[in-house]
Amino acid sequence: MSTATSTLPSFDAGEAVAFRPTAPTDFASAGLNQALVESLVMKFLLGIGVSSGRKIAEELGLPFGPFPEFLRGLKAQQLVTYTDTAAANDYYFSLTDAGRSRARGYMEECAYVGTAPVPFADYVGAISAQSIAREQPKEADLRRAFSDLLVSEEMFGVLGPAINSGKGLFLYGYPGNGKTSIAERITRCYGSTVWIPRTILVEGQILKLFDPANHEPLEHQRSGLLRNDDLDNRWIQIRRPTIVAGGELTMEALEIYYDTDNKICEAPLQMKSNNGTFLIDDFGRQRMAPIELLNRWIVPLEKRYDFLRLPNGKQIRVPFDQLILFSTNLEPKDLVDEAFLRRIPYKINAADPTEAMYRRMIEIFAPKLGFDEIDEQAVDYLIAQHYRRVNRPFRCCQPRDLLLQVRNYCIYNDLPLELKPEYFDFAAGNYFTVL
Known part of the structure; x- marks a missing residue:
């Protein structure tokens, strides 16, 4: 699948939370070509049987405007047929025999059915617009975020500058002293919500980004007969992510996962944590050696971007925009050498309480x-x-x-x-x- 030229969703130049993806006017401005839209529409109809044009548009997260003409084109090719009339000059559609045959071919290429993807360039622009580097938390933000946790004044004095830096930090100390609780609240110091695409189109591959297991969505009304907003429904607003990976973390979880059965890609953990925090808990307990895991972060921590390999062999440069935290019960100097510790400027001891x-x-x-x-x-x-x-x-x-x-x-x-x-x-x- 190739991509058409797209326009980056507009956003206000103020705070990062002002980013708001606006609905495209047609497929081209959405960064989608006709072949991709056709495959999504026909795979949807293959599964559901009969649907109105507006329901199809809603399923793809796109405005209804360009769909009547597009669906008429599919009817002219005898791929779909009218089954009934719907409200407001709309119709119900189903696949013809030729349409079902083509839809099955699309399913063999990629079994993804759902919201249309957002071009990768738009995703990169959104990460920049909502970057944690744009946020500069102050003491009041820190105290608000930690209001439900008892933290010593000494800890506040060290945590504040570390969080403000937006760079990596080590949290170390004895088990049970709240390292994980501290890390989970750090995200609250930044702006409360961000927008992410549900799926991304990159180099012809569909990459799933939204993960209900790691992202907490804020519900918005989807488009319908009486559309009352101009949001691009291919995006979803979530709380700034805090992703926690413990002793179960593997190197494979840090690379793009390719589902060979369904021909769909899924984003790695660090990509899902962009604009938030990524906590590697129980550092040193993973199955790989600590130095192997840390070497994986040398370039991202220095350059603020990461390189990932797609299943077609192409490499893409992905933003690395999160505060990465290492939580460990061991002394950092016993795990890694001085050269790497230099790249993580803050080492914070979660000391025993008085x-x-x-x-x-x-x-x-x-x-x-x-x-x-x-x-x-x-x-x-x-x-x-x-x-x-x-x-x-x-x-x-x-x-x-x-x-x-x-x-x-x-x-x-x-x-x-x-x-x-x-x-x-x-x-x-x-x-x-x-x-």
Whole structure:
């Protein structure tokens, strides 16, 4: 499939969130040629049987304007036929025998059916328009993003400049000190939403970008009989993505995946995380050596773009516009050499909480879990008996985990939700058995 010339969707020159893809006027301005539109229309009709022209346009995410003439052309070629009249000078269409034969041929070439793709050049322009580099979060943005998480002032002082830089950072420290929680909230410091295409047309290949498992969409009214907006419905507005990959991450997940059965490509994780953050959690626990994974990011971290290979062998240059985070329980210097650490300018230690922070976390979590009152003597007993006596360090996850155990104990035994020393003994006995 070849591409026609397209016009980059217009956007305001102000904040990145002002980007708003506007509907094309015809197929050419959408960057689509007649052959591609024909294949999408006929594959859709092959699956659904009968559809109105407006429903076809809605399925492709395109305005209805150019479809009447286009569908008349398919009828003149005896590929589709009218089955009934529809509202507002529209008709219902179905495939003829010749049309079904051609549609099956299209399905063998590529089984994708759905929203028409957006040209790759338009996608690149959209990434630039909504770049995190355009955002410069301040302290107020940081405190808003972390409002539901207890973070020390020292951590705020280091995190702020690191997030503002838009470059990679290491979060390291003992397990349970909130490294993943911190990373997941960093995205909130930037503008709240971005627009991405559902699919992209690049070098004749259809590349699926929108991923319901990793992208949280904001619903908008689709085009219909009474269109009341001028949005290009091939795009979808999502919350700035935060994609997390842990010990299951493989090198294959960082390359374009090609479905050989359906002849469709799917974007890799770093491409799905553009305009957001990409967290590599439990760094050092992946099946490949840490240096192998880190070498994959040398060029993207330096140049802010990545190279990906399509199934036809062509390489494309893709924007690398995200804050990449490495979260690890190990010392960064034990994982990689100094040359690579230089490319990740910020290394932030998620330190153990102080006793005051630990007590404050109990005060925060207890009401959320149904405890109406906090017995300070019971908390004193917990700290003295299960921390100071055995020289056990505090961890950020422990107040919530221990309170959950107390809550479950009370519910099971039909007891009032209270914090008592003997309840904490039960919870600590379970929780710290092998710690």
